[in-house]
Amino acid sequence: MTPLDEGGDEQLSYRPVSTPAVLALVGGGLSALALTSQALWVVPLLAAGLAVVALRDTAAGTPPKAGRALALSGLALAVGFGCQAIGFTVTDHWIGRARAIETVSSWQQAVQAGRWTEAHDFCSPAALPAADDPFAEGGREAHDYADEGQVVVRQLWQAAAVTIPMPPVVGG
Numbered sequence: 194m195t196p197l198d199e200g201g202d203e204q205l206s207y208r209p210v211s212t213p214a215v216l217a218l219v220g221g222g223l224s225a226l227a228l229t230s231q232a233l234w235v236v237p238l239l240a241a242g243l244a245v246v247a248l249r250d251t252a253a254g255t256p257p258k259a260g261r262a263l264a265l266s267g268l269a270l271a272v273g274f275g276c277q278a279i280g281f282t283v284t285d286h287w288i289g290r291a292r293a294i295e296t297v298s299s300w301q302q303a304v305q306a307g308r309w310t311e312a313h314d315f316c317s318p319a320a321l322p323a324a325d326d327p328f329a330e331g332g333r334e335a336h337d338y339a340d341e342g343q344v345v346v347r348q349l350w351q352a353a354a355v356t357i358p359m360p361p362v363v364g365g
Contacts, residue, residue, distance in 0.1 A: 214260030
């Protein structure tokens with residue numbers, strides 16, 4: 194029951210909605226953009242700051258403004274998406290680093306054991322990450338670059354710091 198239903202003398206008064214609270218909720222939703230790019234990590238920070246301003250705005254003033262739940266929701270979204278973006282990036286770099294270390298270790302073991310074909314396979318175009326289709330519209334095909342890869346590998350083996358004998362290239 195409301196105070197009016199009970200016959201009380203109190204009147205329901207209008208409580209204005211806090212504009213920063215509404216903006217904090219919108220900013221919290223836009224914080225999801227932080228998952229797409231590190232440049233957008235600033236969005237959750239701005240949304241969290243706006244949510245703090247909105248919480249102070251809803252607590253102060255006579256009569257107090259409505260929108261505390263909106264501000265808290267915006268803050269929760271901003272903190273959640275911000276932490277998720279940072280966590281994904283850190284995990285991605287950690288996994289990439291571990292894979293690179295494992296690949297280099299395997300390549301070094303293959304070279305030291307004299308398994309030249311296996312070592313060469315680490316440098317073949319099939320082992321390299323795919324590009325954004327550099328061969329489109331009349332460009333060279335991927336297998337056309339295989340000879341250039343062999344030249345680069347041969348130059349690395351002939352470098353002064355490397356003292357590994359280069360095996361003969363079959364068919365070359």
